[in-house]
Amino acid sequence: MDAPALWDQTLLMVSHAYFERKEKFEMNADSYPVWVLFAVETGKFRFRIGAERGEAGPGELIYCPPGLTFYREMVSPLGLHYIGFEFAGSPLPEPQPPSVLSLPADGKRLASNFAYLRKLHLAVDPRSALRKQMILNDIWQLSCEVWEGEHRQDELSRLADSEDALMNRAAEWLYRHAHSPFGMSELSHMLGLSPVQFTRRFRKSFRMTPSDFVRSLRIRKAAGLLLDTDLTLNQIASRCGFENGFYLSRVFAQSMGMSPSKYRELNRV
DSSP states (O other): OOOOOSSSOOEEEEEEEEEEEEOSOSOSEEOOSSEEEEEEEEEEEEEEETTEEEEEOTTOEEEEOTTSOEEEEEEEEEEEEEEEEEETTTTSOOOOOSOSEEOOSOHHHHHHHHHHHHHHTTOOSHHHHHHHHHHHHHHHHHHHHHHHOHHHHHHHHHHTTOOOHHHHHHHHHHHHHTTSOOOHHHHHHHTTOOHHHHHHHHHHHHSSOHHHHHHHHHHHHHHHHHHHOOOOHHHHHHHHTOSOHHHHHHHHHHHHSSOHHHHHHHHOO
């Protein structure tokens, strides 16, 4: 039986807790009998789940499957929604997202969902429970848009021509991790190649360096956030994997021929 589509799922909320300012984790590693979602409103923390690791910040969602160890390290105090959930329809196979990390593009909708969860987090009446259930499923759909959206298919279809299976795998990894800080040497080591070998082989397959590929993904996401949100440049930089707003502005201008502020001014409807 084929695994069910990610978007065609109903999530059942098991638990929900909201922390307005969580300054430390009680345990730096834990595993859970159900799926767990860490939805970050403010602050940052580092994480590792299976082979994936990174740093999660505002507007980012981390999903931990049952039974896997969730390692985490506080970077700055968190405004955090901690949600446990299961998938309806068992014993059907559980869906496996391509990444534990999701960065929904529709920041306004996600912020609205967060606001309602904050308002309802202590409510126990049936109507509030139903509303929280609906909000959780909407958040899941926002994540599915990231994992399965047309923008992803556009990028990957361009990569499908490569005859190098290892470089196809590398491109897929870069696509999933492009918007979080990482070192390119980390990927080359995972592939069993030196950084020079990896760059040469990737360029031969896709006619661009791995760094150029990641930069194009980050710029594309930044452009979308400039048009669809009111986030500051530093906030956009954090969501796209850039060190800060100043560096994003420089790279954006080089790629797009205008500053981020000018791009927002000319193209926003």
